[in-house]
Amino acid sequence: MIIKNEHEDISESVNVVREYPPHPHIIRRKSTRAFSEKPVEPEKLRSILEAARWAPSSSNMQPWRFIVATKEQPENYERLLGLVVEQNKIWAAKAPVLILTAAKLTHDAGERPNKFALHDVGLASANMTFQATSLGLAVHQMGGFNAEEARTVLNIPKDFEPVAMIALGYGDTADFLPQYLRERELAPRARKNLSELAFDGVWENPWSLAQDRTINIKTITTNN
């Protein structure tokens, strides 16, 4: 029944953005749990970090930092993986690259707090994700890691905050995942309707362009 409704949605909804659909690298992006063990080429990894570097930030403070570990450096990799919660390790341990993002909480000059620090790390991480997707790679960001332990184990100074652990690699078939993760991996992606998210001029005044029949992700992508 759910599936039937979904397909009904598709036929009606795709019109809405047919003319200018969201970019394929946005629509195809998925927080996969099905990583291949294939290593990430250093040039691609470099390019992904370079993309992060060119994100915008408040007063161009660039509050983002990245601790990178690949399986070619087992000690570094195991140190980052050791911070990940057990239920995420099941799939994250296959990813060939782990990256911890951190935010500088203060202005470069003085101790004044930068209230955009986490927001701007988000901007940079989205750039990384976009670049990775454009190179055929997949990214899965996790809040599920021990941030306090990260601070100690990785020597993160007090004016920085560990933000997210990113698993990066090529995608693989979901066949190797345990049943309960395979189901999640293959489930359609879901989002709130735009009418819940966007408003005309003031709060909760429904956005005139946000019709409820918004695009269904199934219409323009495959499962990966």
Next chain:
Amino acid sequence: MIIKNEHEDISESVNVVREYPPHPHIIRRKSTRAFSEKPVEPEKLRSILEAARWAPSSSNMQPWRFIVATKEQPENYERLLGLVVEQNKIWAAKAPVLILTAAKLTHDAGERPNKFALHDVGLASANMTFQATSLGLAVHQMGGFNAEEARTVLNIPKDFEPVAMIALGYGDTADFLPQYLRERELAPRARKNLSELAFDGVWENPWSLAQDRTINIKTITTNN
């Protein structure tokens, strides 16, 4: 002299990412101050918000909200513009669309804080920016607006936080800007070196792939 050094940098640095340069929509993106008054097509605007909608978020909470105003709705537009600091109004007032982003600070169920709220709004705003760039539009995010007044004037509830004001529109020549803004508009974009931003395995252990001669934005883009 600065220009000379810059050009020296170019010839040496472009090798580093020649094979996989950052995506043009990341490199060409710029927080322009030179907006055209040309309206943004509703289909494009819809597509930009749709791109935000498909960003990833912690536990898929989608903490992002958007208050949108175009010049076709002058009362809404003036209300948002009225929140912008004077020095930004000079250029922002030409942009045909303003969007205020807001973050839901708590989990959907209960009052528990969502510590990723601002970060995830950043992810969504980067998706918007990327989509806008892919459609030939420019985005300029601002912290320079009165957040407390925004809360009152726009009826933003206490569990949400106004985050950033976004000016959106087509780019224009910098000729119409006052001299001091034109200079900023035409200045090369600058970023920290990757060696300051990325580390191998632990804090401040220089990333093996982050050579100091990183890509210079001038090499693969024009001034817009």
